[in-house]
Amino acid sequence: MAYLELKNIHKSYTLNKTEKFPVLKGIDLKFDKGEFVSILGESGGGKSTLMNIIGGLDHDYDGDVILDGVSTRDFTEKQMDAYRRETIGFIFQSFNLISHLTVLDNVLVSLDMTTLTRAEKEQRAKDLLEQVGLKEHIKKHPNQLSGGQKQRVAIARALASDPEIIIADEPTGALDSKNTDEILEIMEGIARSGKLVIAVTHSEEVAHFGTRIVHMSDGVIDHDQANREKYPAPTEKSKRLVSKKLGVAAAYKNAYKHTMYYFWRNFLIMLGTGIGIFAVLLFSGLGNGISAFINQQINSLVNPSSVTVMKNTSGKQMSQAEFTSSIRQSSANPAAMLIKPSELAKLKTLKNVSAVQPGYQFSQYTLTLTGNAQPITGSSLQTWTKAYANGTVKSGTKPGKNEIVIDKSQAQSFLGAKKYKQIIGKTVSLSFTWIDSKQQPVVVKHDLKVVGIADGGQAGAITATNYSTMKAILKEAGATTDASFVSVNAKSINVTKTVAKEVNDLKINGKYAFGAITVGDILNTVSSYVKLATNVLAAIAGISLVVSALMIIVSMYMSVSERTKEIGVLRALGEGKRDISRLFTGESVLIGLFSAVLALVLAFGIGGLANKALYGLAKANMVIITPGNVGFAFVIAIVISFLAALLPARRAAKLDPIESLASE
Numbered sequence: 045m046a047y048l049e050l051k052n053i054h055k056s057y058t059l060n061k062t063e064k065f066p067v068l069k070g071i072d073l074k075f076d077k078g079e080f081v082s083i084l085g086e087s088g089g090g091k092s093t094l095m096n097i098i099g100g101l102d103h104d105y106d107g108d109v110i111l112d113g114v115s116t117r118d119f120t121e122k123q124m125d126a127y128r129r130e131t132i133g134f135i136f137q138s139f140n141l142i143s144h145l146t147v148l149d150n151v152l153v154s155l156d157m158t159t160l161t162r163a164e165k166e167q168r169a170k171d172l173l174e175q176v177g178l179k180e181h182i183k184k185h186p187n188q189l190s191g192g193q194k195q196r197v198a199i200a201r202a203l204a205s206d207p208e209i210i211i212a213d214e215p216t217g218a219l220d221s222k223n224t225d226e227i228l229e230i231m232e233g234i235a236r237s238g239k240l241v242i243a244v245t246h247s248e249e250v251a252h253f254g255t256r257i258v259h260m261s262d263g264v265i266d267h268d269q270a271n272r273e274k275y276p277a278p279t280e281k282s283k284r285l286v287s288k289k290l291g292v293a294a295a296y297k298n299a300y301k302h303t304m305y306y307f308w309r310n311f312l313i314m315l316g317t318g319i320g321i322f323a324v325l326l327f328s329g330l331g332n333g334i335s336a337f338i339n340q341q342i343n344s345l346v347n348p349s350s351v352t353v354m355k356n357t358s359g360k361q362m363s364q365a366e367f368t369s370s371i372r373q374s375s376a377n378p379a380a381m382l383i384k385p386s387e388l389a390k391l392k393t394l395k396n397v398s399a400v401q402p403g404y405q406f407s408q409y410t411l412t413l414t415g416n417a418q419p420i421t422g423s424s425l426q427t428w429t430k431a432y433a434n435g436t437v438k439s440g441t442k443p444g445k446n447e448i449v450i451d452k453s454q455a456q457s458f459l460g461a462k463k464y465k466q467i468i469g470k471t472v473s474l475s476f477t478w479i480d481s482k483q484q485p486v487v488v489k490h491d492l493k494v495v496g497i498a499d500g501g502q503a504g505a506i507t508a509t510n511y512s513t514m515k516a517i518l519k520e521a522g523a524t525t526d527a528s529f530v531s532v533n534a535k536s537i538n539v540t541k542t543v544a545k546e547v548n549d550l551k552i553n554g555k556y557a558f559g560a561i562t563v564g565d566i567l568n569t570v571s572s573y574v575k576l577a578t579n580v581l582a583a584i585a586g587i588s589l590v591v592s593a594l595m596i597i598v599s600m601y602m603s604v605s606e607r608t609k610e611i612g613v614l615r616a617l618g619e620g621k622r623d624i625s626r627l628f629t630g631e632s633v634l635i636g637l638f639s640a641v642l643a644l645v646l647a648f649g650i651g652g653l654a655n656k657a658l659y660g661l662a663k664a665n666m667v668i669i670t671p672g673n674v675g676f677a678f679v680i681a682i683v684i685s686f687l688a689a690l691l692p693a694r695r696a697a698k699l700d701p702i703e704s705l706a707s708e
């Protein structure tokens with residue numbers, strides 16, 4: 045039984061979709077191990093077509109190729125990959141080395157598809173390169189070699205996976221006579237070692253070097269003659285290498301090598317993508333920074349364990365948002381917001397409450413400094429409660445009987461930016477309009493001594509008297525003395541939320557009587573606005589990521605075109621479609637990862653500089669990049685780069701190996 049048998053092979057190319065152009069018209073050939081067969085024939089006679097069929101690159105033919113008694117006719121695509129990987133070694137006229145890989149790595153590409161260990165692969169590659177006389181050149185790239193040297197690398201690569209058949213398509217076509225002789229001798233050595241060598245040639249001289257000459261004409265074999273005895277096939281089965289599919293790690297490693305070889309070209313894409321991710325990171329970091337700053341500001345003004353209680357004017361259970369909006373609308377009807385002493389008493393019965401302090405709040409008032417013609421108006425006059433954090437009063441003391449604390453901004457309006465502290469000890473006249481028990485308007489007016497200056501900053505001016513003073517003033521003016529809000533203190537910060545819930549759930553005469561506002565609620569509202577604003581900015585910055593994705597798509601498509609030949613070579617060596625696809629997705633994901641690193645370096649660098657520059661203004665870091673942001677940068681980079689590579693990678697995987705090899 046012959047080792048390799050071609051049975052009645054017919055092959056036609058289809059032109060213009062309908063017209064058939066027959067090239068092989070019934071080829072029957074038998075080959076044995078130890079033969080060095082030269083195939084001769086006129087140009088265009090179908091020699092390369094036949095070699096592609098034997099080599100497993102072309103499966104679209106009639107007839108059968110039988111290997112060691114096994115028909116390959118019904119092999120699946122994966123079986124054909126394995127056939128090329130295990131059985132066939134290719135040598136091409138134009139060498140087809142992979143230019144971005146070193147000589148050693150070119151040979152290792154084939155060995156990556158074997159079960160050898162890393163060290164064994166390297167050793168085998170070095171041994172093969174030594175056999176073909178290239179020991180000194182293993183670190184060079186193909187463009188640093190002569191033609192003869194290139195063909196030796198190609199031979200070492202073809203032998204690497206220890207295939208039984210070596211197919212050479214005009215292996216000496218591009219070489220001078222000296223190199224031709226040397227390469228032919230190497231090939232003869234391969235046949236002598238018991239392998240089957242089939243070489244296409246135009247040269248009679250080359251043809252006579254082999255053990256047998258087959259001549260093709262007009263799609264059939266018209267001559268088949270032995271030159272000399274074939275070499276004996278090895279009697280005992282030599283230990284063969286075990287081949288396997290290219291692993292994911294090996295595919296990504298190859299992608300890494302290509303990325304690094306063309307690093308500076310890829311760097312531009314990395315920079316573009318990196319800047320996009322950086323912009324998103326910066327805005328997110330800014331959002332974090334501003335939220336943290338506002339948190340800190342509000343917490344320094346408001347006691348976190350205090351709950352502000354106001355009247356629930358609807359009597360129904362309300363969500364926090366509904367309640368907040370009902371308060372906003374309450375200025376139209378202040379009487380509805382008043383809390384009677386009997387209602388106040390109910391709040392005192394709640395379980396986790398340590399203190400209940402009624403308070404007043406007026407939305408319009410005027411302050412006049414004695415001897416100063418210009419009065420000022422304010423929008424929030426309150427009574428002092430435990431809700432104010434310690435340290436709210438920046439200069440002076442908290443308000444006592446007939447005393448008032450005013451805001452720094454107001455003091456500055458009266459006395460100017462420099463001398464504003466001199467307001468302490470001076471008397472101001474406070475006046476506003478309130479209602480009496482019959483809901484008729486009443487003008488309330490009283491002189492008070494300024495004892496402290498508070499600083500509400502961005503959160504709004506703080507102006508406050510104490511509760512009993514305000515109650516007395518109201519009484520004196522004939523206005524109602526019912527509280528307009530109540531400050532309830534939780535027994536500890538941990539139960540603040542529970543207290544708020546108890547307040548919200550409290551029913552008087554079957555109606556929900558109160559609504560609670562905690563610092564947490566205020567912070568949530570403010571933070572949600574800040575988050576919204578920064579997320580919108582981050583999303584706008586995110587648009588640039590779409591541009592980055594397009595950039596990656598374009599560059600990957602270009603890369604596929606540039607590497608078409610390499611794709612053909614890899615397929616000939618036995619790589620499958622998926623391995624080819626990974627070459628491109630792997631490279632793109634690497635670009636993405638580098639971009640994320642670049643973005644983080646930029647974000648921490650520029651964010652750090654911005655923090656330094658702005659620290660003087662706010663005494664807080666304005667850009668805070670969290671571990672979550674860092675994770676986000678990597679995830680988004682990987683997702684974008686992977687998705688962007690899908691189409692180009694698909695196209696690369698679908699390329700026809702024969703056409704790819706034929707590409708220039």
Ligand SMILES: Nc1ncnc2c1ncn2[C@@H]1O[C@H](COP(=O)(O)OP(=O)(O)OP(=O)(O)O)[C@@H](O)[C@H]1O
Pocket residue numbers: 057058065067085086087088089090091092093094
């Ligand atoms: N993909 C293709 N589509 C259509 N025709 C093709 C295709 N590939 C090859 N042919 C034609 O098939 C014929 C045989 O081509 P092939 O390359 O096998 O010849 P060859 O004997 O190797 O030629 P040469 O010695 O010049 O390399 C040629 O006429 C060629 O034009």
